Amino acid sequence: MRIQSFAEHLHSFGIRVGSSPRKFGLYGNADGSDVSAADAVSLHNSDSSLSDIEDAVSSEALPLHQHSPAHLIQSECYQEHLASKSQTHQDVLRTLRQLEAYKTLSKADPATFRRLWQQPLRQRKSTSANRAALAIEMLGSLVLSCLLLAAILLHLNQVCTAIVAAFNLLQIWAWADGTSLFGRMMGLWWEESTWKHAAPTHLVMMAGLADLFYTCSTLGLGGRRGLHCAAERGLAHEGGSAFYRPESAQARDLAVLAVRTQLKASGAQKFRVLDALAGSGIRTARYLQQISVTEVWSNDINPANREIMLANASASLQAQRLGDGNAINSSEIRLPGLKQHGIHLCAEAGTQSCLISSMDASKVLLSTSLAENFWDLVDVDSFGSQGELVGHTLGAVKLGGWVYLTSTDGLSAGGRTPMKALQTMGTFTQPTPNTSEIGLRMLIGAAAREAALRGFSIKPIFSLYAPHGPVFRSMLQVERQKASQASPMDHYKFLAYSRRTGSWMVLPWQDLCSSGDRSKWALNGPLWTGLLHDAAVVRGMQVEAAELGWTGPSFPGAPIKAGSQLPLEELLKIFLDETNSLLRPGFLKLDDVAKWGGLAGPPSRDAFISLLQSRGFEACKCHLDTRAVWSSATMQQALDAIKDGLKA
Numbered sequence: 001m002r003i004q005s006f007a008e009h010l011h012s013f014g015i016r017v018g019s020s021p022r023k024f025g026l027y028g029n030a031d032g033s034d035v036s037a038a039d040a041v042s043l044h045n046s047d048s049s050l051s052d053i054e055d056a057v058s059s060e061a062l063p064l065h066q067h068s069p070a071h072l073i074q075s076e077c078y079q080e081h082l083a084s085k086s087q088t089h090q091d092v093l094r095t096l097r098q099l100e101a102y103k104t105l106s107k108a109d110p111a112t113f114r115r116l117w118q119q120p121l122r123q124r125k126s127t128s129a130n131r132a133a134l135a136i137e138m139l140g141s142l143v144l145s146c147l148l149l150a151a152i153l154l155h156l157n158q159v160c161t162a163i164v165a166a167f168n169l170l171q172i173w174a175w176a177d178g179t180s181l182f183g184r185m186m187g188l189w190w191e192e193s194t195w196k197h198a199a200p201t202h203l204v205m206m207a208g209l210a211d212l213f214y215t216c217s218t219l220g221l222g223g224r225r226g227l228h229c230a231a232e233r234g235l236a237h238e239g240g241s242a243f244y245r246p247e248s249a250q251a252r253d254l255a256v257l258a259v260r261t262q263l264k265a266s267g268a269q270k271f272r273v274l275d276a277l278a279g280s281g282i283r284t285a286r287y288l289q290q291i292s293v294t295e296v297w298s299n300d301i302n303p304a305n306r307e308i309m310l311a312n313a314s315a316s317l318q319a320q321r322l323g324d325g326n327a328i329n330s331s332e333i334r335l336p337g338l339k340q341h342g343i344h345l346c347a348e349a350g351t352q353s354c355l356i357s358s359m360d361a362s363k364v365l366l367s368t369s370l371a372e373n374f375w376d377l378v379d380v381d382s383f384g385s386q387g388e389l390v391g392h393t394l395g396a397v398k399l400g401g402w403v404y405l406t407s408t409d410g411l412s413a414g415g416r417t418p419m420k421a422l423q424t425m426g427t428f429t430q431p432t433p434n435t436s437e438i439g440l441r442m443l444i445g446a447a448a449r450e451a452a453l454r455g456f457s458i459k460p461i462f463s464l465y466a467p468h469g470p471v472f473r474s475m476l477q478v479e480r481q482k483a484s485q486a487s488p489m490d491h492y493k494f495l496a497y498s499r500r501t502g503s504w505m506v507l508p509w510q511d512l513c514s515s516g517d518r519s520k521w522a523l524n525g526p527l528w529t530g531l532l533h534d535a536a537v538v539r540g541m542q543v544e545a546a547e548l549g550w551t552g553p554s555f556p557g558a559p560i561k562a563g564s565q566l567p568l569e570e571l572l573k574i575f576l577d578e579t580n581s582l583l584r585p586g587f588l589k590l591d592d593v594a595k596w597g598g599l600a601g602p603p604s605r606d607a608f609i610s611l612l613q614s615r616g617f618e619a620c621k622c623h624l625d626t627r628a629v630w631s632s633a634t635m636q637q638a639l640d641a642i643k644d645g646l647k648a
Helices: 003-012 037-044 050-059 069-073 076-085 089-108 110-118 128-153 157-176 181-194 201-217 246-266 282-290 303-321 361-370 388-396 418-425 435-453 535-548 568-577 590-597 605-614 635-647
Strands: 229-232 235-238 272-275 295-299 329-334 343-349 352-357 375-380 397-407 456-466 471-480 492-498 504-507 521-528 619-621 628-631
Touching: 229 246, 235 282, 235 303, 246 282, 246 397, 246 456, 246 471, 246 535, 246 568, 272 282, 272 361, 282 295, 282 303, 282 352, 295 303, 295 361, 303 343, 303 352, 361 375, 361 388, 375 388, 388 397, 388 435, 397 435, 418 435, 435 456, 435 471, 435 492, 435 521, 456 535, 504 521, 535 568, 568 619, 590 605, 590 635, 605 619, 605 628, 605 635
Parallel strands: 272 295, 272 375, 295 352, 375 397
Antiparallel strands: 229 235, 329 343, 343 352, 397 471, 456 471, 492 504, 492 521, 619 628
16 A cells, blocks of 8 residues: 555545654544654554454444543553553553544545555565656755755845745645656655655665755755854844845944944934834944943834844843843833824833834834924934835924934936936936936935924935945924025026036036037936045044954955955945045046047046146045046046146
8 A cells, every 4th residue: 555545545535634744644533643654654554353343333343432542541440451461541542543443544535445445565576667767856855955045144034934834835736746757757656665665774874864954955944044143243133024125234323333332422322213224123222232222112013023123122231231130021012192002012122212104214214204203313224215104204203303214216316217207206217327316316305305304404424325225314403494594496407407518516506507519428416515524424434444453344254245344444435535535426437538538548546636636636536436536627627637747
């Protein structure tokens, strides 16, 4: 009798079969225990005949059928019966499970039951087909295991899930369809290895090791703690199934350094952060542990992320509380005015607290604005170009506080979707070589426009472009607009790129209708044309980074492409150089310099900077592009300097 055939017949009779092919378990018996295929075989190999079993079942000869197991144990007659047969109570229970299984099967289809029962088990010998089935199963497990481990090491969560799902689906299909080629091979493998037939021992052991290797490699899959446990600047956190990008660790470094600098400068004892799009909660965890903020509201629209967000927040609170005797208390609270999403998790320890919620970011920002519950920092790590969140964010921050905005809309920044850019950010874009710069200035410009509507002004603290994504980020300080201050629209203008000469020009609003041929210019705007960083804060960030010992990569061992990210200390130095107010908007790409100057190849960046400085121009490296420079010179002036340098 084949195991696969036996399991199929049990399934057709309505007896539920376990999911593992190693144990075709039958569930739902009277005593709540399992009945396995091994029980059936042990009964088949016993001295009992079919008629003896059927007679016992029909006549209920065993006293076990007339009493509950607990009652039988207390019966002296039953104990004497066990002693005379040299059996234990467990032996009797096992026999009962066997009888119940065959009783159910015989009643379901007596003819099939007799045919299967009378069919003798064939003692198989090792054949080429059997060996091939074992080898294919072993190699398949090894290949899947190697792919899965590679995906885990590369933090490719979706790939890991797909591999495991595909393997499970293949197994389920094979067990359900024993007539398929794969099903027959699986049947041969499981029958020979489980029923101890004459399969080659060494192949069985190798296949078992392969299966063990696959099982070990899948540890952690499907759990709420997920695949990756990241350590950013010494802070370990769990990612679970939430979106997590190790390349963005540097942006989180900058946020922590900026807030630490602000706290030292202001001497504030309390600092409250609203993390509106938290994901796995890594930003929340870093704010709690590395800045010691007093309160964080961590929100993500996906309810599946709540547990991992709470776990990461609690771990950070615990790290802060070590040695002070304060325990972490978690509870559920209800927020007024948010009935549809009223239950939230709250973790508290000492003077720190963290609120976890699963709501739409717009509702969170609007609710805190309406309640006049303003925050010192509002962090909105959005995906795409969610321009509507910019205004909501400015309404949730207190005056003098900071907002940390993010956009990943590279198509709009590159002028590929100009109408979308106009709709979401209020900026019309056209294709230019400086996509990274346009994306940042477009984001800051949207914040400047929304701030002006509210009578506020904004000042960039730092701005960061990262090529992965791409991602445009800017931390801005929001202040009330004063009559003595310049208009917030003074830096809200247009950037024009010459398609003839490669030059850039800042174009004020009043010059839009002036005479001249504008057909050769790619006009982008309105957008921010002012500085991208604040020099005083960047200097403080350098000091903080040195005190913390933060150098090099933010996430050691992360799969970050070489050369795609500057070391933190070098990045901060370039930030400081970029605060020079004499530098013109529109950086100069070295490839464009070679193109417009008719050079054989682009010049060296350091040599080009030195040349411009020797001619009296301001020039420095550009963090937006490693093959570009900022300068106070126009493209034509830079080309003239190169020509003069070649003549000299």
